[in-house]
Amino acid sequence: MAQTNDADRFLIEAIRGGDQRAWHQLIERYQGRLLAFARSRLRGVGDAEDALQETLMGFVTSLKHFDENRPLETYLFAILRYKIGEVLTKRQRHPEYTEGFDIDDDSPGLVEPSVSETPSRLAAEHERTERQADVVATILRRLIEELRDRGKLEDLQVIELLFYVGLRNKDAAERLGRDEKAVAGVKFRALGRLREFVDELQADDRGLLDDQQVSSEAxxxxxxxxxRLxxxxxxxxxxxLLGVLEEPWLSYTAFHLDAVKCLMCRANLEDLSAETEQAPEVDVTERMFQSSVGFLSYRG
Ligand SMILES: [Zn+2]
Known part of the structure; x- marks a missing residue:
């Protein structure tokens, strides 16, 4: 996965220095996709703009915790998902998850970046879970990249339905129009590769995976x-969107958006299609900027 790109890195650098224009720019750059995502999750339940506002404030007040080895977009989505989770819990109502695919769990990667003090035992536990997640991500990423490099995107689709969506072999086969035995074969080979990758890990990292729970499907x-591997x-x-994507990426993209129904990628899709149709929501940018900029100068 890509690290924070140069443009984002530059922005964050400036924001850390208290540059208001940079903060405005960051809001402009990300508000569309974040708002589209919030709207898809909070349809008729809560105010998507409130969730966006809290996300931006959460980001700006926890900037010092931001790790540039992780993509900014993923980080912002993580905070937003946490905020949306809070809204949904508060209202004790649940949206229809069937519409799209997203997490309704407490992924360790999604713990709110917080400025408040965390008791040290919890912090240590959190750190261990994070390190475990890092190791799991490393070996999964290797598998995904290998399948991509070898042009085995159809196999990647199988793995994604089994590992990410959690379908059973039979259902994945049906969804992809493939033979159930073929699906089982793909899974078998993938598990074999993962085991090899685990063997190649350094002893410390491998030790982190000993915990039964870490290797669970969940x-x-x-x-x-x-x-977002x-x-x-x-x-x-x-x-x-422009219709210029070629195979096999075309099929894979359609699969991720329509079969997996990844809500974060769909939010990007929606944002990008809105961009070509109408002017960006300038009002929203201004509201978001006004409500959060105070935190920026305060900390700058
Ligand atoms: Zn996605």
């Missing part, structure tokens, strides 16, 4: 989703 799914690049979604 953890794998949570890490895969939380780290097979999510599409925004530029890929843009090409898809």
């Amino acid at each position: 953890t794998i799914a949570r890490v895969w989703r939380g780290r 097979s999510c599409l690049k925004r530029s890929t979604i843009g090409s898809y």
Whole structure:
């Protein structure tokens, strides 16, 4: 997965220095996709703009915790998902999860970056879970990249349905129009590769995986989703919209958006299609900027 790109890195650098224009720019850059995501999760339940506002404030007040080895977009989505989870819990109502695919769990990767004091035992536990998630992500990423490099995107689709969505072999086979035995074969080979990758890990990292729970399917799914291991690049979604994406990426992109129904990638899709149709929501940018900029100068 890509690290924070140079443009984002530059923005964050400036924001850390208290640059208000940079903060405005960051809001402009990300508000569309974040708002689209919030609206998809909070349809008729809560105010998507409130969730966006809290996300931006959460981000700006926890900037010092932001790790540039993780993509900014993923980090912002993680905070937003946490905020949305709070709204949904508060109202004790649940949206229809059937519409799209997203997490309704407490993934360790999704713990709110907080400025408040955390008791040290909890902090240590959190750190261990994070390190475990890092190791799981590392080996899953290797598998995904290997399948991509070898052009085995159809196999990647199988793995994604099994590991990420959590379908059974039979259902995955049906969904993809493939033979159930073939699906089982793909899974068998993937598990074999994962075991080899685990063997190649350094002893410390391997030790982190000993915990039974870490290798459970639930953890794998949570890490895969939380780290967005097979999510599409925004530029890929843009090409898809323009109709210039070629096979096999075209099929894979359609699969991730329509079969997996990844809500974060769909939010990007929606944002990008809105961009070509109408002017960006300037009002929203201004409201978001006004409500959060005070935190910026206060900390700057
Ligand atoms: Zn995605």
